[in-house]
Amino acid sequence: MARSVTTQRKIINTAAAWSIGFLIFFPILWTILTSFKTEATAIADPPVFLAFDWTLENYEVVLERSNYARFLWNSIFIAGGSTLLGLIVAIPAAWSMAFVPSRRTKDILLWMLSTKMLPAVGVLYPIYLMFIKLGLLDNRIGLTIVIMLINLPIIVWMLYTYFREIPGEILEAARMDGATLKSEILYVLTPMAVPGIASTLLLNFILAWNEAFWTLNLTAAKAAPLTAFIASYSSPEGLFYAKLSAASTMAIAPILILGWFSQKQLVRGLTFGAVK
Amino acid sequence: MNLTMPLRFTSIAAILAANAAFAETTITIATVNNGDMIRMQGLTEDFTAKNPDIKLEWVTLEENVLRQRVTQDIAAKGGQFDVMTIGTYEVPIWGAQDWLVSLNDLPAEWDKDDILPAIRGGLTVDGELYAAPFYGESSMVMYRKDLMADAGMEMPEAPTWDEIAKAAEAMTDKEKGIYGICLRGKAGWGENMAFLSAMANSYGARWFDEDWKPQFDTEEWAATLNTYMDLMNNYGPPGASTNGFNENLSLFQQGKCGMWIDATVAASFVTNPTDSTVAEHVGFALAPDNGLGKRGNWLWAWSLAIPAGSDATDEAKKFVAWATSKEYTALVAENEGWANVPPGTRTSLYENEEYKKVPFAEMTLNSINSADPTNPTVDPVPYTGVQFVAIPEFAGIATQVGQEFSAALAGQQSVEDALAKAQSLTAEEMEAAGY
Numbered sequence: 107m108a109r110s111v112t113t114q115r116k117i118i119n120t121a122a123a124w125s126i127g128f129l130i131f132f133p134i135l136w137t138i139l140t141s142f143k144t145e146a147t148a149i150a151d152p153p154v155f156l157a158f159d160w161t162l163e164n165y166e167v168v169l170e171r172s173n174y175a176r177f178l179w180n181s182i183f184i185a186g187g188s189t190l191l192g193l194i195v196a197i198p199a200a201w202s203m204a205f206v207p208s209r210r211t212k213d214i215l216l217w218m219l220s221t222k223m224l225p226a227v228g229v230l231y232p233i234y235l236m237f238i239k240l241g242l243l244d245n246r247i248g249l250t251i252v253i254m255l256i257n258l259p260i261i262v263w264m265l266y267t268y269f270r271e272i273p274g275e276i277l278e279a280a281r282m283d284g285a286t287l288k289s290e291i292l293y294v295l296t297p298m299a300v301p302g303i304a305s306t307l308l309l310n311f312i313l314a315w316n317e318a319f320w321t322l323n324l325t326a327a328k329a330a331p332l333t334a335f336i337a338s339y340s341s342p343e344g345l346f347y348a349k350l351s352a353a354s355t356m357a358i359a360p361i362l363i364l365g366w367f368s369q370k371q372l373v374r375g376l377t378f379g380a381v382k
Numbered sequence: 383m384n385l386t387m388p389l390r391f392t393s394i395a396a397i398l399a400a401n402a403a404f405a406e407t408t409i410t411i412a413t414v415n416n417g418d419m420i421r422m423q424g425l426t427e428d429f430t431a432k433n434p435d436i437k438l439e440w441v442t443l444e445e446n447v448l449r450q451r452v453t454q455d456i457a458a459k460g461g462q463f464d465v466m467t468i469g470t471y472e473v474p475i476w477g478a479q480d481w482l483v484s485l486n487d488l489p490a491e492w493d494k495d496d497i498l499p500a501i502r503g504g505l506t507v508d509g510e511l512y513a514a515p516f517y518g519e520s521s522m523v524m525y526r527k528d529l530m531a532d533a534g535m536e537m538p539e540a541p542t543w544d545e546i547a548k549a550a551e552a553m554t555d556k557e558k559g560i561y562g563i564c565l566r567g568k569a570g571w572g573e574n575m576a577f578l579s580a581m582a583n584s585y586g587a588r589w590f591d592e593d594w595k596p597q598f599d600t601e602e603w604a605a606t607l608n609t610y611m612d613l614m615n616n617y618g619p620p621g622a623s624t625n626g627f628n629e630n631l632s633l634f635q636q637g638k639c640g641m642w643i644d645a646t647v648a649a650s651f652v653t654n655p656t657d658s659t660v661a662e663h664v665g666f667a668l669a670p671d672n673g674l675g676k677r678g679n680w681l682w683a684w685s686l687a688i689p690a691g692s693d694a695t696d697e698a699k700k701f702v703a704w705a706t707s708k709e710y711t712a713l714v715a716e717n718e719g720w721a722n723v724p725p726g727t728r729t730s731l732y733e734n735e736e737y738k739k740v741p742f743a744e745m746t747l748n749s750i751n752s753a754d755p756t757n758p759t760v761d762p763v764p765y766t767g768v769q770f771v772a773i774p775e776f777a778g779i780a781t782q783v784g785q786e787f788s789a790a791l792a793g794q795q796s797v798e799d800a801l802a803k804a805q806s807l808t809a810e811e812m813e814a815a816g817y
Contacts, residue, residue: 327439
């Protein structure tokens with residue numbers, strides 16, 4: 107009897123999980139479906155779910171009109187570069203805060219987080235003027251640095267949380283065995299924190315990939331990533347929803363595939379230390 | 383191989399000369415995503431073939447993002463763009479600030495005098511033309527001829543607001559999902575306030591009197607807003623307070639609106655049988671009036687301008703002259719047909735026999751000609767602009783006023799409250815701005 111209750115509960119839980127998952131995924135699914143419709147079918151009322159004449163016309167138009175490869179390369183460069191740069195800065199910072207805390211460590215952590223509370227538009231003009239002076243407008247390297255700085259508090263916080271879970275005695279033992287600071291971080295700490303570092307890397311890559319405020323404001327033709335590619339298909343005077351959906355699908359496809367293949371690492375990293 | 387000294391010099395000089403001859407200048411063009419602009423991007427081979435030393439880079443953005451982006455760039459002298467797509471609101475303000483390059487010296491064959499006077503007036507400051515119009519638009523009534531016939535009515539070519547209300551009532555059949563009239567309700571200076579400011583002109587209302595005092599406490603504004611609310615509450619679609627151009631276009635194309643008063647550019651969409659289920663039933667009329675000599679239609683021109691910070695002014699001028707020329711119009715007609723040429727900018731287009739055959743051509747021209755940006759309403763005003771006031775503060779103020787009016791349409795407050803709030807917030811902002 108007890109077993110049947112458990113099975114029933116399992117079924118309910120599974121059904122609930124799938125329903126919630128479907129609900130969350132539905133907007134993305136709808137975007138993908140719309141990308142294969144004609145503009146007329148895209149706005150049909152009542153909406154058509156699957157029974158429509160599937161067409162690749164929107165993708166053809168988008169590929170003809172835009173240099174997708176350039177936008178894609180810019181996205182990979184900016185998201186990848188800012189994430190790696192962020193990790194290089196954040197790993198030593200998180201190490202020192204986790205293993206050699208000072209009286210001010212908690213204040214510094216809170217201060218870092220508080221920078222995320224400032225609306226981005228509040229610093230747009232100063233950063234824009236600095237970029238003009240430094241010749242960094244519409245430049246991939248400039249944008250990589252800005253996005254790294256924007257996401258740095260999150261990277262430091264995440265790594266700090268993971269590092270805190272690692273017993274300090276292990277590092278002490280390494281030191282007693284004569285490990286230098288560099289070898290301690292590289293050969294002892296990093297391998298133990300791989301799941302945490304991997305999930306931090308993935309999450310930040312996704313955040314950087316999706317960042318739309320700075321990428322739209324600091325780029326023009328050369329350094330614009332896929333967020334600008336999507337924005338170029340939005341129009342308040344004209345119903346181009348199918349083409350916009352095709353552009354959106356092409357922009358999210360790489361990150362969706364990456365997320366799909368790395369979901370185990372993502373979940374493991376995000377729940378690391380949650381249950382003891 | 384041994385070359386003699388003179389020969390070496392000659393070879394190097396020849397290589398340098400060849401490089402100089404093919405030195406490429408890149409011009410970056412910021413533009414909006416609409417049918418005419420996208421069509422132009424597809425036809426630029428004609429320009430680059432004639433100007434092999436000029437390379438074009440496009441930055442296409444949604445209208446509101448583009449406006450914010452180019453404003454920021456021009457104010458900070460970022461120099462990101464060599465050609466900007468801006469409207470009749472920005473040109474007088476930016477021109478007066480010397481942020482734009484004068485286009486008075488465009489070649490004679492570009493034929494400045496051929497530009498429609500109403501459009502040219504909106505793009506000129508102190509005798510200097512600061513932008514070349516790419517396409518112009520006004521607003522007009524688009525209506526369902528079949529529904530009017532079913533109701534035993536006929537739409538006058540120049541209707542009054544009373545006639546519009548009667549037609550809306552006659553065509554409304556809520557059980558069948560048909561609403562007599564669809565109008566903009568979404569808040570924004572370029573959304574509901576574009577429509578309402580133009581409508582207010584036909585009621586003799588003004589944004590400001592000659593001393594820059596806000597006028598929302600007048601009978602004219604009360605009459606405007608009450609008529610709008612009555613029309614929308616009785617004959618409009620549900621949820622109209624969030625409807626903008628695209629939402630109404632979608633409703634009209636699906637046969638759910640008896641009438642739609644909006645941009646003339648919509649005519650080509652609603653008469654296109656590929657996308658519109660009512661394409662063959664659409665008729666056009668001038669925007670309504672109230673017998674006061676002014677109609678409720680606006681005037682807008684998406685135009686190409688060159689920011690003062692551009693380092694490729696000459697090349698940018700060549701491009702602007704090409705994109706807004708009579709030859710470009712002919713190129714579009716040859717490739718895509720006369721119905722697809724950018725409308726509303728040149729007198730010669732409306733004298734063209736082929737273009738006269740396009741069903742909405744005459745109504746578009748009449749609508750544009752009936753708008754006067756320098757004298758928009760019945761009484762004198764200290765500003766230019768039909769559906770806007772060409773001062774930098776307007777966009778912010780009108781967006782807030784638009785939110786109050788949209789809230790009234792959503793039933794969250796009364797017309798009186800919305801007007802009172804509009805009056806006080808406008809007075810406050812104008813005082814803070816030093817008027």
